[in-house]
Amino acid sequence: MRQFVFAWMFTAATFCVATGSIAQEAADSVAVATEFSPEKEQEFITNPRQITFEGLRGGEGYFSSDASQMVFQSERDPVNPFYQIYLMDMNTGDIEKVSPGSGKTTCAWIHPDGSRVLFSSTHHDDQSVAKQNELLELRRTGKQPRYAWDYDPEFEIYQRMEGGDYQRLTDARGYDAEASYSPDGSQIVFASNRAAYSRELSEKEAELLKIDKSYFIDLYIMNADGSNIRQLTDVAGYDGGPFFSHDGKRICWRRFSEDGTTAEIYTMNVDGDDVKRLTEIGAMSWAPYFHPSGDYLVFTTNKHGFSNFELYCVRADGQGEPVRVTYTDGFDGLPVFLPDGDRLSWTSNRTPQKRSQIFLGDWNDNAIRQRLGLTGPASVDREAALRAAEDSTPEFTPADIARHVDYLTRPELEGRLTGTEGERRATAYVAAYLESLGFVPAGESGTFFDEFEFPAGCSITDNNQLTIGDKIGEINKDWRPLAFSADGRIDPSEVVFAGYGLQVPGTDDVQEYDSYVHLNVADRWVLVLRDLPQDITPERRQQLARFSSPRRKASFARDLGAKGIIFASGPNSLFRNELIGFDSAASASGVSIAAISVSNEMAAALFAESDGDLKEQQTQLDDGSLAMGYILEGSKVATTIEIERKTGVGRNVVARLPTAPDKQPVYPLVIVGAHIDHLGRGAGSNSLAKDDELDQIHQGADDNASGVAAMLEIAQYLAGQQRSGNLNAKRDLVVAAWSGEELGLFGSQAFVESFATLFPDAPQATVDPEAQRMALAHGMATDAAPLTPAIAAYLNLDMVGRLREKLVIQGIGSSPNFETVVNRRNVPIGLPLALDKTSTRLPTDASAFVARDVPILSAFTGAHEDYHTPRDTKEKLNYEGASKTANLLALIARGILTDDAVPEFKLDEGEQQQKDAPRAQLRAFLGTVPDYAAGKIKGLKLSGVAGDGPAAKAGVQGGDVIIELAGRKIEDIYDYTYAIEALKIGQETDITVRRNDKEVKLKITPTSRD
Secondary structure (H helix, E strand, O other), X not given: OOOOOOOOOOOOOOOOOOOHHHHHHHHHHHOOOOOOOHHHHOOOEEEEEEOOOOOOEEEEEEEOOOOOEEEEEEEOOOOOOOOEEEEEEOOOOOEXXXXXXXXXXXXXXXXXXOOOEEEEEOOOOOOHHHHHHHHHHHHHOOOOOOOOOOOOOOOEEEEEOOOOOEEEOOOOOOOEEEEEEOOOOOEEEEEEOHHHHHOOOOHHHHHHHXXXXXXXXXXXXXXXXXXXXXXXXXXXXXXXXXXXXXXXOEEEEEEEOOOOOOEEEEEEEOOOOOOEEOOOOOOEEEEEEEOOOOOEEEEEEOOOOOOOXXXXXXXXXXXXXXXXXXOOOOEEEEEEEOOOOOEEEEEEOOOOOOOOEEEEEEEOHHHHHHHHOOOHHHHHHHHHHHHHHHHOOOOOOHHHHHHHHHHHOOHHHHHHEOOOHHHHHHHHHHHHHHHHOOOEEOOHHHOOEEEEEEEEEEEEOOOOEEEEOOEEOOEOOOEEEOXXXXXXXXXXXXEEEOOOOOEEOOOOOOOOEEOOOOOOOOOOEEEEEOOOOOOOOHHHHHHHHOOOOHHHHHHHHHHOOOOEEEEEOOXXXXXXXXXXXXXXXXXXXXXXXXXXXXXXXXXXXXXXXXXXXXXXXXXXXXXXXXXXOEEEEEEEEEEEEOEEEEEEEEEEXXXXXXXXXXXXXXXXXXXXXXXXXXXXXXXXXXXXXXXHHOOOOOOOHHHHHHHHHHHHHHHHHHHHHHHOOOOOXXXXXXXXXXXXXXXXXXXXXXXXXXXXXXXXOOOOOOOOHHHHHHHHHOOOOHXXXXXXXXXXXXXXXOOOOOOOOOEEEEOHHHOOOHHHHHHHHOOOOOOOEEEEOOOOOOOOOHHHHHOOOOOEEEEEOOOOOOOOOOOOOHHHOOHHHHHHHHHHHHHHHHHHHHOOOOOOOOOOOHHHHHOOOOOOOOOEEOOEEEOOOOOOOOOEEEEEEOOOOHHHHHOOOOOOEEEEEOOEEOOOHHHHHHHHHOOOOOOOEEEEEEEOOEEEEEXXXXXXXX
């Protein structure tokens, strides 16, 4: 048996070692509180399933080189209580006994050619049957001793040959077992205490051999026919459980301390040299097994408790700390990777009967590599990219598009959310592919990557407290801060009840609704009910709905001077959870007052006897009637709120195809880009998934694996043209995969802001009065200078995978000749086109460039019902259409690269100027372009303004931070949106901006969007 065995009975698992008293002392010294979690196991093992079912117990399953067979040991023979060896056909489920049927057997292995099975057996012992019958009788009478592995000196190593005969390979007194073949089948490594039976022992050693035969076990190696036996280890204590690495160069095993109280994991060369200890856990750590890559091993340890064995992984170089894999109480041990490295098999007593059987699950190699600090995933992605490059054809083909989309939408990339391992794997793939085409790094520090920071969610710290009178609230039960709440402490303060907390202006069609009429909330808490009155008509609900979000209600309270706002669901509500959920995807505080959610019980405590109760108050309001708010005479409220707001790091891929022989950049550049990120498992409020799709991977096949795939096709075409001498480029091509687009255009915005750092020798815009005047006319401040001299044009591909009626080309209005250029380059392809002049307000990465006076074109095949849902999958794409789209954009890029002149930047958006980006549905139009990468600032920073829109006419500039509009305080884009909703078209109003640390008050007149 390839393991240690304790002298006590380990219920159902039976896989242990040493004597009970010694082992108990060791376990007591290392036992710690154990955490059990099926969810945690899913980080590395998914789809676990039991694959052996019969017998008292089974275990130690090892697989053939093609994984078509598994050999294992099991106690299932009614006439033999000892383990026998069985072979399972993994294709049919057929099981065959391969051991003789008598005696004891252990530790089997399948020869690499599949024709032989290696195992150890005592069937030749003339006492073997008698021993069987003796144990059966003890079981029958209930006198069976506790399970123990006795290291029977009759154990010898056998091969069962292809015809069914048995070939004995060892013939020496002593325990010869725990054998396995080398990957080429030429050698066998095994454990043996044969030396203790062949040499003269001291009196002390002789006594020790009687009580602990394992003490003398060492490792040996021999030829596959049993010849040329060599001893590999000679250290006091048990060396056992050896396996070869998949390249056959090293052996792993576990070594017990001399007193048998602990075991650690070791490796060495096949000749016994270069012994390396990988663990220092101080517990029973054993049963190591190499991953096929050779980069790390999996093993078993009881560091979390004497009878609790868990699987761990450790790096093959011994660096870093081992990483826990399983989190299930009981026994999980004897792990083995299948030959593909994508599955793991192990023995566990997690069965309903708590009997040990073999389990099989899918293995997350990428996740463990990340946790172990290995660079393997990048190499995996690189290999995939290189294979894609080898398989791709020079022409534009649907198959090439599909190949890239397939990789980018794989489950292990988990939706490519910015800042995650999936994003890093996707960007590694793109970088490796571009490098294989001859592109050179154009990112930071000579790499292909350009990193940037972005708001990455938030979490509640331990420093949060709520008291209502003398009652202390329990967080996540009685109360919870909202993600957009301000931090800080509020001493006990009065509470004002403001009904549903709405302020709805009246119009000809909408009756006014104001919960704050004649109510003074300054320096007080405001208690409001969530949502809307419960019994109003659907039409009235629609009128009030857009004023009812918690953030909107908080902004009302803030503008009236409240210290904080308290939300209660109320007894009449239909919310499943009384507390508002904490949106961990939120990235920055949205209001400058405290905002909390409380349970109905805690809210009821705020009403004094004379105030009635919460249910009565809600019932009075639920028909839509207005009621005056009032100060609650009950307890005062105090809070301490602390929310940790996190910053993540994402990365773009930036690669350059050099034109000059010395590979120095030739300007102005032509840039082709596509965003590579998507929503992961939803990315907060951006997901449009249905309730039954929540937390599913959003593959983003169309948005935007399709755009990245098309971009890579363009890169391949132009690189091939250059290699063949058919591209007489006058300037360099840059290909960029942006991340952070789904979270707010962070990647492309960071690139244009750091452009001078990435390309320090690039020509800059000349700063003279005329240039400054033009910059201001386009809303550009000095911190957003034009990049026109350095970038000739930017071509964008975002959602090009679902071509139906027409391919939309946006940005035609950014250069006078673009309409002609696009139509001419489409002649060889013949795509049906819709040419759109919209240039400055596109909800895609092109916005970052047009705001810097760079001509842009953006390809788009249209929105669809699967947008931002898990249903945006690869099988729904029109690969032929995506291929043709790539071909068109490639020809356009080729023309700009080879033309003597570059496109002129001159905006002419025509009627489209009066339409806003599809990100907002507002009646009033100001012509501002928010800077989505502005980070944690109070106010709304602008990256630019429309050339002749209301903001530009008012003197608003790119780089300004709007802090007030129409008398409303602006702290973020939500406040800004709410303020715009209240504007009257054609009526002048006030706007205040912060510019270079100074407040500038201006007048602005909104126009209509329609």
